[in-house]
Amino acid sequence: MAKFPDKARNHLMQVMTLSLLTSISGFSLGPEAPMVTAGGLAGVSLARKYAKSNNESTGNINKLEETLAYAGAAGTLTGFMNIPIAGPIFAMEMTSRSAGLSSSAAKNWSFGMAASLAGITFVRGLLVPNAGIGGHFTYASSAAVGAVTGREMLLVGLGCGVGGAVVGTCFHKTVGFLKSLIWSNKSSSTSTNCDKCIAILKKTLVAFTIGVLSLNYPQTMFWGEGSLQCMVDGQCTPFSATPHGIPSVMTQFAKVNQNLPFSSWTSALQVGTAKFFAIALASAGKFPGGVIFPLLSNGASLAHSLVASLGLSSYYLVPTMVMSFMASCLTSITRTPLATVMILAMTASGITPLSVMLPSVLLASYVSVWASEKLSKESFFSYSS
Numbered sequence: 001m002a003k004f005p006d007k008a009r010n011h012l013m014q015v016m017t018l019s020l021l022t023s024i025s026g027f028s029l030g031p032e033a034p035m036v037t038a039g040g041l042a043g044v045s046l047a048r049k050y051a052k053s054n055n056e057s058t059g060n061i062n063k064l065e066e067t068l069a070y071a072g073a074a075g076t077l078t079g080f081m082n083i084p085i086a087g088p089i090f091a092m093e094m095t096s097r098s099a100g101l102s103s104s105a106a107k108n109w110s111f112g113m114a115a116s117l118a119g120i121t122f123v124r125g126l127l128v129p130n131a132g133i134g135g136h137f138t139y140a141s142s143a144a145v146g147a148v149t150g151r152e153m154l155l156v157g158l159g160c161g162v163g164g165a166v167v168g169t170c171f172h173k174t175v176g177f178l179k180s181l182i183w184s185n186k187s188s189s190t191s192t193n194c195d196k197c198i199a200i201l202k203k204t205l206v207a208f209t210i211g212v213l214s215l216n217y218p219q220t221m222f223w224g225e226g227s228l229q230c231m232v233d234g235q236c237t238p239f240s241a242t243p244h245g246i247p248s249v250m251t252q253f254a255k256v257n258q259n260l261p262f263s264s265w266t267s268a269l270q271v272g273t274a275k276f277f278a279i280a281l282a283s284a285g286k287f288p289g290g291v292i293f294p295l296l297s298n299g300a301s302l303a304h305s306l307v308a309s310l311g312l313s314s315y316y317l318v319p320t321m322v323m324s325f326m327a328s329c330l331t332s333i334t335r336t337p338l339a340t341v342m343i344l345a346m347t348a349s350g351i352t353p354l355s356v357m358l359p360s361v362l363l364a365s366y367v368s369v370w371a372s373e374k375l376s377k378e379s380f381f382s383y384s385s
Contacts, residue, residue: 027210028220028278029289032080036091036290039076043068067108074112075119082133083346084120088112090339097379099337099369135347137225137232139319139357148320148356156317156324156360160303161367164328167302168372171280171295171333172380178284182206206285210278217274218251218258219301228293231300232322234268235261265308272301291333291380292343299329320357323348327361328368333380335372337365 047064070091078087092105092112101109124133148156182202214221218239219230226242239251239258251258255270262268275298279291303325307318323344331337341362345354372379 027207027282027287027289028275028294029282029287029291030293031290032077032292033290034288035080036073036077039072039074040069041072042076043070043072046072066104067111070105070108070112071115075115078116079119079123081343081347082120082124083343084116085113086339086342086346087119088116089342090334090336093336093339094334094381096335098335098373099366134350135345135352136349137229137347137352138237138349139232139323139352140315148316148360152317152320153360153363156321157363158367160321160324160360161328161364162371163302163306164299164325164330164364164368165332165371165375167276167299167329168332168368168380169375171276172378173376174277174280175283175380176378178280182284183286203285203287206281206287210281210285213274213278213281215250215253216255217271217278218246218254219256219271220275220278221246225293228297228300230258231271231297231304232326234300234304234322235259262304262308265305268301268305268308272298272305275301292330295330295333296326296344299326302329316353316356319352320360323357324360324364328364331365332368332372335369335379335381337362337369341365 044065047061047068051061051064070088073091074088076087077091078084081087083090088109089112092101092109093099095105096102105112124131210220219227219235221227226237229237230239230242235258238260256262256267262271275294279294279298282289283291300322303322306325307321312318312321327337327340327344331340334340341358344361345358348354
């Protein structure tokens with residue numbers, strides 16, 4: 001819990017504000033990571049206040065901070081994304097380098113679950129009691145999609161799992177390379193005004209580069225869940241049908257028509273590649289934000305490129321491959337295989353044939369984590385052990 005120093009709380013509002021500005025500016029980053037951090041820090045703050053008022057020992061303080069950090073992160077993620085149970089599992093899996101739970105997460109499992117249920121009860125039962133429950137992302141236009149054979153399930157799960165691991169490894173390697181180019185490795189306890197000006201200039205140049213990308217590929221911009229739906233169905237949901245609020249002048253230079261379904265595998269690949277570098281640049285530029293929805297979107301566009309290049313048109317196999325590749329791209333970075341599958345399941349619309357799709361998705365998620373560990377000992381996130 002040394003990662004939660006007292007001074008971190010003083011910058012919490014600044015990080016939240018910057019994250020909001022990053023999101024509404026269309027950067028390929030979501031607001032979920034700062035919100036989870038805020039929930040964890042809130043839990044730590046409560047633990048310290050309680051310990052101070054009750055003169056708790058150092059050992060008890062550390063345990064309480066750890067428990068309430070998990071609980072705060074789990075409750076916040078659940079309330080924000082409307083994903084009970086999946087929220088705490090994601091928060092707990094995130095602290096493990098491999099496909100499993102760390103010892104500290106396992107000890108706090110029940111507290112995280114309790115916080116998740118409390119969060120969904122408070123948000124959905126009290127704050128917005130009339131809001132609908134359930135997901136809305138549509139992977140197929142009809143519930144009657146047929147069946148996936150055992151052979152197809154294995155091929156999709158293994159293929160998408162390995163493919164997602166390759167994408168994820170390339171992603172964190174690219175982010176590391178860009179960070180080495182943008183930021184100096186020199187360590188200094190003090191920073192001069194000149195250093196601050198240079199840092200601002202660097203961020204401005206990164207933002208400009210991302211802006212150029214978004215002018216050519218407006219699909220790279222993140223404006224909410226509508227942007228993910230466009231990628232999930234291969235732009236069968238047109239860009240113009242989503243509440244993006246982006247003026248037409250910013251989309252007139254698009255290399256790939258954002259209002260029509262992908263015309264070829266190269267079109268989807270262009271969008272996927274642009275999205276990949278937009279997320280990598282924003283991450284390397286140290287802009288605050290999360291990567292859950294952006295990586296899912298990136299995985300969806302790359303999946304449609306793969307489907308089109310293979311010439312697949314099976315009405316039931318295509319959505320299975322899309323969801324599987326989405327899951328594998330995210331889990332190769334976050335190492336959260338079970339939570340990712342649950343998030344995709346709980347955010348899918350009612351007509352999504354989950355019983356047909358989930359076996360492949362689950363296999364792809366775990367294969368992606370295992371393959372990522374083989375491909376690289378490094379990872380996007382740092383772990384304490």
